[in-house]
Amino acid sequence: MYDDIIHLAMDQQLLTEIRERDAANYKKMPFWKELQNSANTSQLEQKLMSEKQLTFEKIFFKEPVGYHLMKSFLINEHSVDKAVFLSDVEVFKTLQDPRAREQVASKIFSRFCAPQKEEDIWNIDSRNQGLSVFEKIEDVNGKEGKGDDIKQKKKKKFVEHRIEEQQHHEEKDTDPLKYRMSLLTENTNNIGVYGRPIERLKKRIEEEAIVNKEIFNEVAEEVINDLRLDVFPRFVKSRWYQMYLRCQAYIEEKSQTVTIRDFYQMRMLGRGAFGVVNACKKKDTGKLYAMKQINKKRVQGTDSIEAIMSERNFLADIGIGANDCRFVTSLKYAFMDESTLYLVLDLMIGGDLKYHLNHEKVFNEERSRFYAAQVLLGLEHIHNKHIVYRDLKLENVLMDDKGNIKLSDLGLAVRMRDERGEKKRFVDTPAHLEGMRGGGARFFFPSTSPKKKKKMWFILECRFLCGKKPFQSVRRNRAREPQKDDKQRNQTAELDRNVVEMEPSFPLEYFSANARSLVKGLLCKNPRKRLGANGIHEIKQHPWFDSADFGLLEAGYLDPPFIPSLDEIHAEGQQSIGRPPQDDMFNKLRITPEFEKSLEGFTYINKVIIQEEIVEVLKKVNSLEGKRQGHHQDNTAGDLPPYIDNALQPNGERQSCMARCLVV
Known part of the structure; x- marks a missing residue:
C-alpha cells in the first residue's frame, strides 16, 4: 500500500513537470539567477577574441x-x-x-x-x-x-x-x-x-x-x-551582445563537468540488462531528460565494457544539437560516480511502441505506414554514420509528445568499417541476422551503395500490422510457463530454424495486397533478391509507401496519426519494472583499477545542448515578460539585466571590447 502511494506520487510529479514545461517561472531557475550576477565579462571577451571565437x-x-x-x-x-x-x-x-x-x-x-x-x-x-x-x-x-x-x-x-x-x-x-x-x-x-x-x-x-x-x-x-x-x-554594440557574453561565461563554467547532483531524479521508466532508466530534470535550466543508469559492477562482472563504450560513442556520433536526426535519440551528457555510469538522453514522453501495441493490439495501415517510414529514415541516418543498428524491436522505438518516433538503444550496434576503413566482420545467430531476436520481429535486408561499394543492412519494423511475430510457432502463442534451461535452448534452436526455413503467413484481415508484397520482399531468403538489395530507394518506392511523402516527413511537415495523452504515463507501472535479473550476485564484486582505467573517455558534455537549454530559458523568460506586460514582445532576448562595468557609452549602454575595436 505504501509503495503504491509513492509510485502514484512519482507519476503525478512527472506528469506535472511535463504539463507545466511552458508555464514554469523560468526567472527562478538557477541559470537565470547566475546570469544576473555575471556582470563583468571583459576578461572573457578578450580571451575569446584572442582565440578568434567572436x-x-x-x-x-x-x-x-x-x-x-x-x-x-x-x-x-x-x-x-x-x-x-x-x-x-x-x-x-x-x-x-x-x-x-x-x-x-x-x-x-x-x-x-x-x-x-x-x-x-x-x-x-x-x-x-x-x-x-x-x-x-x-x-x-x-x-x-x-x-x-x-x-x-x-x-x-x-x-x-x-x-x-x-x-x-x-x-x-x-x-x-x-x-x-x-x-x-x-x-x-x-x-x-x-x-x-x-x-x-x-x-x-x-x-x-x-x-x-x-x-x-x-x-x-x-x-x-x-x-x-x-x-x-x-x-556587437548592442545589449544582445552583452547577453551573449554573459551566456558564454555561464557555458564556460558549466561545460567543465556534470555530475548526478546537477539533476533531479524522477519516475523510473524502464530497465535494461545493466540497470534502469529514469526521467530526470536538469536543475539549472529545468530541461527534462531520460537518464540511463548502468551498474558498474554488472558491467565488470559480465565483461561488457566494450559494449557500453561502443553505445556511448555511437550515441554521441548520431548528431549534435540542431543537426540531430529527428528519428534517432542522441547523447546529451555522460558521466559517472563510484558505482554507476550515467547516459542522459532525449525524454520520449509518449513511451515505446510495445506499450501502445499491447494496449491497442494492432495499428491501422495508415499509422503503421507512418511509423515504418520514420523508422526507415532513422535507419538511413544511422547507416550514413557507418553504423549497423542490429536491435530494432518495439521496445526500442520511442514516441515523443507530438506522436513522432525515434530509434533508441545502440547497445548492440557495430561499425561497418574499422579505423583503417576496412570492412568489419561480425558473427550472430540466424534469428538475429535474418529477422528476429526475442522481444520483437525485425526484418533485415542488405543493400549495396554504388558510391561507397559497401554492404549495408536496412531494418524495417512491421509487427504492428498484425500484432504477431512472423516466425513464432503455434507453441509460442500459448501462455508462457516456467521453462528449464534445456527447453529454452530448444525453443531458441526452433526459432533459428523457423527463420531459415519457415514461410510466414499474412492473414488477409491484417495485410493488404501491397503490405503482403512489402513484407514478403523484405523477408526474401535470397539476400540478392531481397527488397532493398539495390538501395534504400527500392523500399521507399514500393507501392505500399505511395501515400507516404518521405520528403515532407523528413522535413517535419507531416502530422502524426496519433498524439499521446499528457494525462497519463505511457510506460509500465513501476511495480512491474523490477530489478535486472541476478542483480544481487554482483553486489560483492569489487571494482578494479583496470576497469576504471578502461572507462577513460566515457564522460561527455554536448556544449550545443547546453546552449539550446539556455535559448529555451531565454524564450520562456521573454514569454513571461510579454504576458506580464500584456502584449507580445519582439525582443526574444528577455528581460536583460543591467550592465555594471565601466565601458559605458553616453546613452548608458556598455561598449564592448569588440565594439571599441571596430570604431575607426
Missing part, C-alpha cells in the same frame, strides 16, 4: 545562443528574415531525401526570395517575420488599441529600412516619388537580394531534376556578406 561565422552559424540573440537583434532591425533564411538553408543541406530537398527548396524560395506583393509590403503582420519554413504558423492574439500605434511606428520604420536597403541594388530614378514607390513595389523580397542571383536560383529550382544541396549558395553568400559587414558591427 567572429560572425562562429557566433551565427555554430552557436544556438549566438544565433538566437542575433535573430533577436535583427527583429528590431526588421531584417530577421535574413537570419532565418540562412538557418533554413543550413537545415536544407542536411536533408537526405531528394524529394525533401525539392519541396523544401520551393518553400524557402517562396518564403524568402520571391518578390512580394504590394499589399504584403504594407501589411507587416502578413509577412510572418522570423518564421522558418520548418515551423508551423501559430496564431498570436494581441490586444487592439495601443498596439495599433506600435504597428504604425513599426510600419514606418520598416518602409524606411526597405528604401535604404534597396538603394544598394538599383539606380535612382529622376522622379523621387516614382523612385520611392518603385522601391516598395518591384522585386522586393524578404532578404534584400535581387536581380540575376534570384533569377538563376528560380530557374535551377524549376528545371533541375534533382535539387543540389548547394543550390542556395550564391544567394546565401550575398546575405552572409550583408550580415557580416553591416549587421554584425552593430550587433
